[in-house]
Amino acid sequence: MSDTQIRDLIAEAIKENDLILFMKGTPEQPACGFSMRTVAMLQSLDVPFAAVDVLPDPRIRQELSALSNWPTIPQLFHGGELIGGCDIVTEMYESGELATTLGIETPADAPAEAPDGDPAQAAPMGIENRLSQ
Amino acid sequence: MPSADEVKNRIEAAIPGAVAEVQTPDEVHFSARVRAGAFGGLSRVQQHRLVMDIFDGELGGSIHALELKTEAT
Numbered sequence: 489m490s491d492t493q494i495r496d497l498i499a500e501a502i503k504e505n506d507l508i509l510f511m512k513g514t515p516e517q518p519a520c521g522f523s524m525r526t527v528a529m530l531q532s533l534d535v536p537f538a539a540v541d542v543l544p545d546p547r548i549r550q551e552l553s554a555l556s557n558w559p560t561i562p563q564l565f566h567g568g569e570l571i572g573g574c575d576i577v578t579e580m581y582e583s584g585e586l587a588t589t590l591g592i593e594t595p596a597d598a599p600a601e602a603p604d605g606d607p608a609q610a611a612p613m614g615i616e617n618r619l620s621q
Numbered sequence: 622m623p624s625a626d627e628v629k630n631r632i633e634a635a636i637p638g639a640v641a642e643v644q645t646p647d648e649v650h651f652s653a654r655v656r657a658g659a660f661g662g663l664s665r666v667q668q669h670r671l672v673m674d675i676f677d678g679e680l681g682g683s684i685h686a687l688e689l690k691t692e693a694t
Contacts, residue, residue, distance in 0.1 A: 558666070559673055559680050575689050576665045
């Protein structure tokens, strides 16, 4: 598959899924602390989302970042627009803006502070947030 | 490896009027809080891009992670 084909597939996925997260690993098995935290926030809002693992092919990340003009992973898109990475999603989660943007009510049992995810599944923090060259 | 002060100075030099507080436990992972008038009217994504663009090519290299919090002043 060519780089252009990969980029087209990514653009299509962003267009077709109202809420889509590009992450390292999967929601069940995140491979990076930042991806894990972002998944945990979305799950605590009880909102369905599509997830794409960028790790199987470095070109996914390369083409995604070229498309979104955003260097790091994770990246969350809503309605075709980049909402941001883990920091922005955390800030919006804690202010309640994330739920508003997604057009949902915050579930009563959602923690006010951004959840860290399940520590039992925690991958080593930090060093994963690097670009593939 | 850049120090917290270097990262702070580069942010403040690149974005006129910006005030940055930068922390790093290891000079590889950085956490920055940046306040700037230049952020006014910009979305968070655009604010973060302004800061990340300063370190274009270093993110993922000498700077493994840059945790950001931006605020328009």
